[in-house]
Amino acid sequence: MGSFLKNFGNNSTIFAFSSGSVPSGVGIIRISGPLSLKCAKIITGDEPKKPRIVELKNFVNPNTNDYIDRGLMIWFNKPNSFTGEDIIEFHTHGSMAVVDLLYEILLSIDNVRIAEPGEFTRRSFENNKLNLEQVEGLVDVINAETKIQLDHANKLLLGNLGELTENLRVKLLALLSEIEAAIEFEDDGIVLDTFKNLNLKIDSISEIINDILVNYQNSQIIRDGLIISIIGPPNVGKSSIINRLTNSDVSIITNIPGTTRDIVEVKLKLFGYPVLLRDTAGLRHAQDVVEKIGVEKSIESIKQSDLIISVTDNELDLPIDLNTYNITDNTSIIEVQNKSDLIRDFNKNDIIYISAKTNFGFEKLLSHIKIILESKFNQTKNKMYLISRKRHHEIFQEISNSLISFKKQTELELKAEDLRFGIQSLGKITGRVDVEDMLDKLFNEFCIGK
Ligand SMILES: Nc1nc2c(ncn2[C@@H]2O[C@H](COP(=O)(O)OP(=O)(O)OP(=O)(O)O)[C@@H](O)[C@H]2O)c(=O)[nH]1
Ligand SMILES: [Mg+2]
Structure with missing residues (x-):
């Protein structure tokens, strides 16, 4: 956990505007750390009286005594807060001027700084x-744009995957202790029996893991x-088709072949499902670089x-x-003939x-797309455990x-060694072993204020 603690072992108090962009009706500035109460x-002139109680306060510039805004203040006392530190929230009007002034005051306090993403x-x-x-679930909840994405993210956030990994860990540990006992009392008769028994137990665990691996591609689609x-x-x-489907001029249309040079990608919700729709360059042996x-x-x-x-x-x-x-077997194909306004035979x-x-034929095209979307997304519907992150897949x-x-393996010691590897890998899911490298990347997926 070396680099992680180096970066975050510091004791500063951090703050950020946590409620999105201004102007807005209400804006929330969140402060976390040892100096939150200060x-x-x-x-506001006062420390909060009690934790988890909403107080109406005037926010005043301490240097000039100028009134800035009136709003709510809440204290979440440590360790019962989101960060485990003392947190203060100011609910102000979501005004650029109010937020700027409060930022200025907070920045003038020693050891208080703006939070990193x-x-x-x-x-x-x-x-x-x-x-x-x-x-990871929280990143996905914040970024979710469709219900299906939100449901999937909530499963992660609520610890479904943790539950599964704990379950698997207990099973693998039980097997490991069985093997260790067998090693202790090794004699031929017992070993033969033990081998058969152990392999059967491992098969049932492998089945669960294989199911998760097989469904990886489907759940990636959700995320x-x-x-x-x-x-x-x-x-x-x-390009004319993508513009029709998205109801906007996302792609340039001309009668010159080779107009689209780069992928034009539109993120959209189609029948409630998250979709990335791409217009591509026409396929031909191009001369132009x-x-x-x-x-x-x-x-x-x-x-x-x-x-x-x-x-x-x-x-x-x-x-x-x-x-x-x-292309893979999982890829579906719909063949369409465009410019049907110029023909008579539809044979x-x-x-x-x-x-x-x-716009002729688009209803039919969309109903075909809908059937394919439903079948692809429904494959994941009743799955209790889904992984959609590459990191989880690798583990x-x-x-x-x-x-x-x-x-x-034909020797018990070597079997035990493989089990230990497996148990160690499982620990990486919840992040308590061997994960320094990916922490920076993961936390950067958040916006400032989260
Ligand atoms: N008559 C008719 N013309 C069409 C139709 N759809 C597109 N066009 C015309 O066909 C030409 C090419 O359209 P684009 O949408 O740019 O074609 P593209 O496949 O994206 O072309 P590239 O990007 O060059 O590969 C334009 O002049 C369009 O106006 C249609 O349904 N009927
Ligand atoms: Mg084009």
Whole structure:
């Protein structure tokens, strides 16, 4: 935990505007640390009388005696606060001038400074108020844009994953003590029996872990959004389609083939599901350097997609052959023919005829998209335990590897060693072992004030 404590062992009092942007009806300034009560006294003239009681106060500049604002003050006493330290909250009017003046006063106090992004939560972690997977859940709750994302994040925050890992830890520890006992009393007859028994028990644990690993991709879709790429040759109307679907001019449209050079990505809620909709550069052997890079990015996007909308138009017979792009079995494909306002025959099966110009066929296209979204998101619906972070995936993969190796070992000592590796890996989920490297990255995902 070296670098972590070095950065956060300091004793300063921190503050931040925790309620988003100004102007707003109400703004909350949160102060945490040993000098919180002193800050309250300097600004309101009094220390709070009791914790967790709302008091109406005048906020006054102590240097000039100028009245700044009237609002509420709450004290959350340590250790019963979010950070585990004394916290003072000022609920002021969300006015830029009020906030600026209060910031100025707070900054003039020795050992009081503005919080770094995520620093309140870091202190909470440091003081054992939250474990690492709950911190991750909190990041996801704050960033959630759809109900499905919020539900998923709340599971993490409420400690579902912690519960699972604790469960697994107890099981692995029980096995370990069984092995240690067997080592102590090793004789051939017992060992044979023990081996069979141990492998059976490990199989039931592996089953749970494999289920989690298999569902990783689906739950990633919940957290980051399902990627839909609109792909096809140049000039078939891909940008026109994304503009129709998003109801805005996100992508430039011209009649010059090769107009779109870079991926245009729009984050949106489609039928309540989080989606990343991408317009891509037309696929062709480009001569131009910039267009060439754009085509490479399109190919990359095809590989990352959960759903591909493959577009042709009235002049092209066949859609792009996606077999050449190594897409996974999990990727769904919808083939559409655009510019249907220019044709009379609608004779191809398995293709949806649309016109980005007249809106023809979009209802059908959307209903196809909806069915695919529902099936992809429903795969995760009844799963109790889902992991969507790469970090969690790597840890469970590590445990799975230890268990596979466990089964192959023919000596009890080596089996015990594999179990110890597995147990150690589990500890990384809640963040009490070996995680310094990822802490900075994680806390930076927070905004200032959290
Ligand atoms: N008649 C007709 N024209 C369309 C339709 N959709 C797009 N167009 C026209 O087709 C041309 C190309 O449209 P874009 O949306 O820029 O095509 P694109 O596939 O994004 O092209 P690139 O970015 O160059 O690959 C423009 O002149 C559009 O106005 C349609 O449904 N009907
Ligand atoms: Mg385009």
